[in-house]
Amino acid sequence: MSDLNNRLSPAAGTDAALREIKPEILERMLEQMMTIRAFEEKAEELYALGKVHGTMHLSIGQEATAVGASNALRETDYLLNHHRGHGHLIAWGSDVNKMMAEFLGKETGYCRGRGGSMHIADVSKNNLGANGIVAGGLPLAVGVGLSIKMRKTDQVVMVIFGDGATNEGAFHESLNMASIWDLPVVYLLENNQYAMSMSVKRAFKIERLSDRACAYGIPGVTVDGNDPIAVYQAVSEAAERARRREGPTLVESVTYRWRGHSKSDRQAYRTREEVKEWMARDPIPTFGARLGKSEEEMARLRAEAVKRIEEAVAFAEASPEPDVSTIEDGVYA
Amino acid sequence: MREITYAEAVREALRQAMEADDRVFLIGEDVGVYGGAFGVSAGLVDQFGTERIIDTPISEAGIAGAITGAAMTGMRPVGEIQFMDFVTLSMEQLVLQAAKIRYMFGGKATVPFVLRMPGGAGTGAAAQHSESLESWFVHVPGLKVVAPSTPYDAKGLLLAAIQDDNPVIFVEHKLLYKQKGPVPEEMYTIPLGQSNVVRQGQHLTVVATSVMVSRALEAGKQLAEEGIELEVIDPRTLKPMDCGPIVESVKKTGRLLVVHEAVRTGGFGGEIVASVAESEAFDYLEAPIRRLAARDIPVPYNKKLEAAMIPQIEDIVAEARRLVKGEY
Numbered sequence: 045m046s047d048l049n050n051r052l053s054p055a056a057g058t059d060a061a062l063r064e065i066k067p068e069i070l071e072r073m074l075e076q077m078m079t080i081r082a083f084e085e086k087a088e089e090l091y092a093l094g095k096v097h098g099t100m101h102l103s104i105g106q107e108a109t110a111v112g113a114s115n116a117l118r119e120t121d122y123l124l125n126h127h128r129g130h131g132h133l134i135a136w137g138s139d140v141n142k143m144m145a146e147f148l149g150k151e152t153g154y155c156r157g158r159g160g161s162m163h164i165a166d167v168s169k170n171n172l173g174a175n176g177i178v179a180g181g182l183p184l185a186v187g188v189g190l191s192i193k194m195r196k197t198d199q200v201v202m203v204i205f206g207d208g209a210t211n212e213g214a215f216h217e218s219l220n221m222a223s224i225w226d227l228p229v230v231y232l233l234e235n236n237q238y239a240m241s242m243s244v245k246r247a248f249k250i251e252r253l254s255d256r257a258c259a260y261g262i263p264g265v266t267v268d269g270n271d272p273i274a275v276y277q278a279v280s281e282a283a284e285r286a287r288r289r290e291g292p293t294l295v296e297s298v299t300y301r302w303r304g305h306s307k308s309d310r311q312a313y314r315t316r317e318e319v320k321e322w323m324a325r326d327p328i329p330t331f332g333a334r335l336g337k338s339e340e341e342m343a344r345l346r347a348e349a350v351k352r353i354e355e356a357v358a359f360a361e362a363s364p365e366p367d368v369s370t371i372e373d374g375v376y377a
Numbered sequence: 378m379r380e381i382t383y384a385e386a387v388r389e390a391l392r393q394a395m396e397a398d399d400r401v402f403l404i405g406e407d408v409g410v411y412g413g414a415f416g417v418s419a420g421l422v423d424q425f426g427t428e429r430i431i432d433t434p435i436s437e438a439g440i441a442g443a444i445t446g447a448a449m450t451g452m453r454p455v456g457e458i459q460f461m462d463f464v465t466l467s468m469e470q471l472v473l474q475a476a477k478i479r480y481m482f483g484g485k486a487t488v489p490f491v492l493r494m495p496g497g498a499g500t501g502a503a504a505q506h507s508e509s510l511e512s513w514f515v516h517v518p519g520l521k522v523v524a525p526s527t528p529y530d531a532k533g534l535l536l537a538a539i540q541d542d543n544p545v546i547f548v549e550h551k552l553l554y555k556q557k558g559p560v561p562e563e564m565y566t567i568p569l570g571q572s573n574v575v576r577q578g579q580h581l582t583v584v585a586t587s588v589m590v591s592r593a594l595e596a597g598k599q600l601a602e603e604g605i606e607l608e609v610i611d612p613r614t615l616k617p618m619d620c621g622p623i624v625e626s627v628k629k630t631g632r633l634l635v636v637h638e639a640v641r642t643g644g645f646g647g648e649i650v651a652s653v654a655e656s657e658a659f660d661y662l663e664a665p666i667r668r669l670a671a672r673d674i675p676v677p678y679n680k681k682l683e684a685a686m687i688p689q690i691e692d693i694v695a696e697a698r699r700l701v702k703g704e705y
Contacts, residue, residue, distance in 0.1 A: 122450065124446075153483070154482075154483065154485075155481060155482050155483035155485070156483035156484070157483075158480055158481055158482075158483050159481045159482060159483065163481045163482065165481070165482040165483075165485070165486065167482055167485040167486050168485070172446070172449055172450075172486070173478065173481070173482055173486070175474075176473075177469060177473050177474070180469065180470075180473060180474055182442070183438050183439050183441065183442020183443065183445070183446070183470050183474075184442045184445055184446035184449070184470075184474060185442075185446060186439055186442055186443045186446060187442055187443040187444060187445055187446020187447035187448070187449070187450070187452075187454070188446040188447070188449070188450050189446075190404075190431075190443055190446070190447050190452075191446065191447040191450040191451060191452045192450070194402065194428065194429075194447075194452060195450075195451060195452075201446075213438065214438050214439075214442070214469070214470075217434075217436035217438050217439035217442075218439060218442065220434060220436065220439075221433065221434065221436060221439045221443065224434070373484055374479050374480045374482075374483060374484025374485075375479070375480050375518050375519055376479070376519070376521075376543050377479060377487050377488075377489070377542035377543050
């Protein structure tokens with residue numbers, strides 16, 4: 045962690061940057077971080093209780109990246125995200141009731157119980173889906189960017205992917221195509237330092253993953269992914285550049301996954317000390333303190349978030365399962 | 378009616394679709410000034426410009442992703458994969474993204490694209506430029522698969538595919554590009570999922586796809602001189618397949634021969650055979666069902682070997698004669 049500061053792009057997430065953000069956005073980001081944490085902890089609990097049919101990928105510890113990035117975009121923009129995607133959707137403003145219902149495989153879920161945790165898609169809000177294939181969303185972003193350019197709107201598309209995806213061939217094809225055509229794409233590399241068990245230290249010969257941007261002739265920045273202001277600032281600049289039709293940007297947001305990759309993970313590839321060190325940098329209290337929140341205010345916000353999630357669970361549990369007679373719905377249009 | 382080539386028919390469909398609908402565009406390798414590796418898109422860039430006739434880097438996964446992402450956000454793209462073999466590099470985007478997005482998202486997203494690609498051997502291009510991989514796509518729920526065998530079908534099916542709201546794999550054939558046939562000048566569509574009985578006869582039903590349709594018709598002509606009348610059926614759309622006319626035909630002839638260029642094992646022919654065997658036509662069969670397909674080998678370079686791998690007119694004649702005469 046100590047080497048992180050050396051990798052960061054200068055001046056990201058300063059107090060000056062914070063003062064430029066509207067207070068209601070700062071408040072929303074803190075609330076959303078609380079909601080994400082509460083959603084993920086509840087998801088883990090439901091799983092432990094045997095109420096979840098599939099698997100899940102928890103983003104506890106990565107909340108700042110999700111809220112910093114999503115709040116930097118407009119409602120009309122597009123989002124493609126990845127399998128560890130609950131946080132992205134909450135930050136995007138999606139309905140936790142429908143998310144929880146999808147997680148529990150219910151008809152009232154975003155995908156009518158067909159997608160589950162890994163494929164939640166809030167299409168009505170221009171979220172084109174969480175993706176279960178590492179780097180699967182990257183080529184799609186080229187098409188969305190192309191479509192925006194051809195329809196001549198001022199939208200942008202943000203595609204969120206991990207350090208693992210950065211070593212897929214699709215990363216190269218996507219960044220190259222978006223850069224040669226100056227497409228309005230924001231590439232958000234959510235570096236949580238592990239591709240399942242493979243550490244970035246073993247999977248890359250470079251330290252700053254955003255250095256890869258230079259191969260495509262586009263800007264690359266690395267920010268502290270546990271600081272929502274730094275992420276917000278970097279994604280805002282990338283989105284503005286995209287809206288000016290100057291092309292894509294690669295934003296690397298360095299954060300840390302507190303939990304295992306999924307529920308089968310015994311975490312033999314990292315030390316408890318390392319995990320503890322990052323847990324001590326919990327982005328939520330850090331951001332609360334930065335906003336001048338008292339202990340009481342933080343406790344109140346936390347309680348509200350937990351209540352929202354309890355309500356979501358109640359909604360999901362009361363919802364019907366999909367009817368088997370509808371099993372073939374939606375294969376074809 | 379005027380006659381144009383299969384390649385010209387595809388081009389005319391593209392031109393008319395793009396004139397009629399601003400959301401349609403063409404994207405692929407060398408489709409612009411070069412005109413496509415087989416000249417299919419020649420001249421289109423002059424009419425529509427580089428914004429709608431888009432040359433890509435050699436990035437097949439990128440092409441598949443580009444049409445999928447654009448289709449999800451309001452466009453109706455047509456992609457081109459230069460040789461069907463290269464679609465292997467696009468498979469993740471096609472199979473795991475394009476085909477599944479609608480279902481995975483609870484029916485709330487639509488992916489209306491066409492991905493064109495020339496398959497087939499016979500040009501001496503050897504093992505990596507001659508594949509017939511259509512059955513891979515038939516196996517994937519969410520995709521439609523079309524394989525036109527004539528210029529008329531190529532135009533009508535391509536226009537229908539572009540109007541379809543699903544991802545459509547459009548399999549052209551290199552040997553057919555220069556074949557001429559009657560094609561109306563106006564726009565018309567041939568509905569996807571409709572078989573075509575291209576020759577009527579009472580002795581043997583031959584189901585043939587793509588380039589094998591014209592070979593089956595030529596075999597039918599030769600056998601007619603011996604008094605053997607083939608009924609030749611072209612499914613045209615492999616998925617969804619219209620099995621009804623095939624079943625009806627087998628009930629009439631009592632015999633079925635399936636002919637395709639792809640290798641036999643796991644080929645589309647097995648699906649036709651199974652569908653007939655499961656149908657009421659089973660009780661009408663007077664002979665074993667047979668398949669004529671490519672041998673289970675990579676496509677060889679040598680001209681004699683290449684021809685020996687793939688069903689030719691004389692192979693169809695001989696196999697049909699055996700089935701009708703009971704010499705199996």
